[in-house]
Amino acid sequence: MITSIGRDGVLASISIARQRSTILFNAPSRSFSKSYIYASPSSSILRHPNSAVLRRLDGRWSSTTPPPITTSTTSTDPPLPVVPHAKKPKVKLQPGPLKPKSIPVAESLSGLSPKFSVTEQESSKTASTSSGASASSSHKSGIIQAAKDDLEAASQHGILVPPPENVNKLRKLFHQAKELFKFYWGGLKLINTNRKRAAIMRARVKSGGLPLSRWETRFIQTYNRDALKLIPFALIILIAEEVIPLVVMYAPFILPSTCILPAQKERIDRKKRTKQQAHVENMKNVYNDVYERALAHPAADIKSILDAQGQVALCGLLGHSRFGLPAFRLMRIRQDLTFVAKDDALLLREERGARLTDAELREALEERGILTDDLTPKQWQSRLEWWLTNVDMAGSNADPVNQRILLLARSATGRF
Structure with missing residues (x-):
């Protein structure tokens, strides 16, 4: 069990x-x-x-895999359509450099933003300022170099005592300043000496002696101009002697003739001739018009012969300032041509300028508005002879001012 x-x-x-x-x-x-x-x-x-x-x-x-569960699914729905995938755009992570398009200068400037334009203007102003500063510095160095050349030329001619050798720069400058002061002081004393000589000449003529020659006449005129410049120039020497090179460059009319170094006088005359040449080249049409009016109306008034442009042209040709009111310009032209008429009479009396030196001959031609550059002394003499011949042919009955305006216009246009 x-x-x-x-x-x-x-x-x-x-x-x-x-x-x-x-x-x-x-x-x-x-x-x-x-x-x-x-x-x-x-x-x-x-x-x-x-x-x-x-x-x-x-x-x-546990080690055996269970069989898969199969479920029979019978679906009557139609299959979904297969949508093709859209291709994504290809992105270039490192594109190559593109060539810039050529843009006209006007378009590029018109498309600038205000800020950029202001920046460009400021940069241009800065550049112009820097260029202006460099130009002014070079100009100052040119003035200093010109003053040094004048002193060296004066030392070579024996006018100034050269500085001793093997001295430092400070002692050299002191020596040059001392020599310049001696030169200017001697020039002021020479004005007083010329005053006494001019008084003797006047006394001779007043007492019934020989009349004044051309040289004596011009000597007295030079002294009269120097006497007017004596006081302002003496003040410049006492207050600021070192600015005299600037006065020589920009205001030579302030200097007395006895206080100008030879190199300074040569530079002043050369600058005057350059301006005269520029007037003749730039205003030939104006001189032609003046010539035609003076030739058509020889007895007309100076105001009808010289308009505003004609006044400027003749002032530049005679070495006067072009600025000022028309009345002042006409007054300067009339005074200058009256002086030239008196000088012509003296030259006609003294063998038509045959005894003039080359420097005096050139000065006489420049006073009459005749160009002297690129000409020989013989040609200078022939030009002066041409001027005096035309003056003598007109006689004393012609208006001296109108007659010389006609000769000035002829010489400026090359009608010799």
């Missing part, structure tokens, strides 16, 4: 195990079988004598 009970228990346990194995095979996951088998450690299966067999079965079940 016990044996049958044991056999029945074994059979019952085997049947139960089979049933549970079937459940395990049909379970959806492996974890459910494990939890079911090992849910309770105190279950009767684990205490069964054949539990070792169950453990082996359990290991096989």
Whole structure:
């Protein structure tokens, strides 16, 4: 009976195990079988004598992959259409350099922003300022160099004592300043000497002696001009002697003739001749008009012969300032031509200028508005002879001012 009970228990346990194995095979996951088998450690299966067999079965079940669950799905819906993927645009991470388009200068300037334009204007102003500063500095250095050349030329001619050799720069400057002061002081004293000589000449003529020659006449005129410049020039020497080179460059009319170095006088005369040449070249049409009016109306008033442009042209030709009111310009022209008429009379009396030196001959031609550059001294003499011949032919009945305006216009236009 016990044996049958044991056999029945074994059979019952085997049947139960089979049933549970079937459940395990049909379970959806492996974890459910494990939890079911090992849910309770105190279950009767684990205490069964054949539990070792169950453990082996359990290991096989765990190592075996359950068959997939197949579900038959019959769908009548049509398949969805396959949409082709759109290609993304290719992005160039490192594009090559593009050639700039050629833009006209006007368009590029018109398209500038105000800020950029202001910047460009400021840069141009800065550049012009820097260029102006460099030009002014070069001009100052030119003035200094010209003053040095004048001093060196005066030392070579024996007018100034040269500085001693092997001296420092400070002592050299002091020596030159001292020599210049001596020269200017001697020039002022020479004006007083000329005053006495001019007084003697006047006294001779007043007492019934010989009339004044051309040289004596011009000597007295030069002294009269120097006497008017004496006081302002003396103040310049006492206050600021070092500005005299600037006065020579920009205001030579302030200097007395006795206080001008030879190199300074040559530079003043050369500058005057350059201006005279420029007037003749730039205003030839004006001189032609003046010539035609003076030739057509020889007895007309000077105002009708010389308009505004004619006044400027003749002032430049005679070496006067072009600025001022028309009345002042006409007054200067009339005074100058009256002086030339008196000088012509003296030259006609003294062999038509045959005894003049080259310097005096050139000065006489420049006073009459005749160009002397690129001409020889013989040509200077022939030009003066031409002038005096035309003056002598007109006689004393002609208006001296109108007659010389006609000669000035002829010489400026090359009608010799």
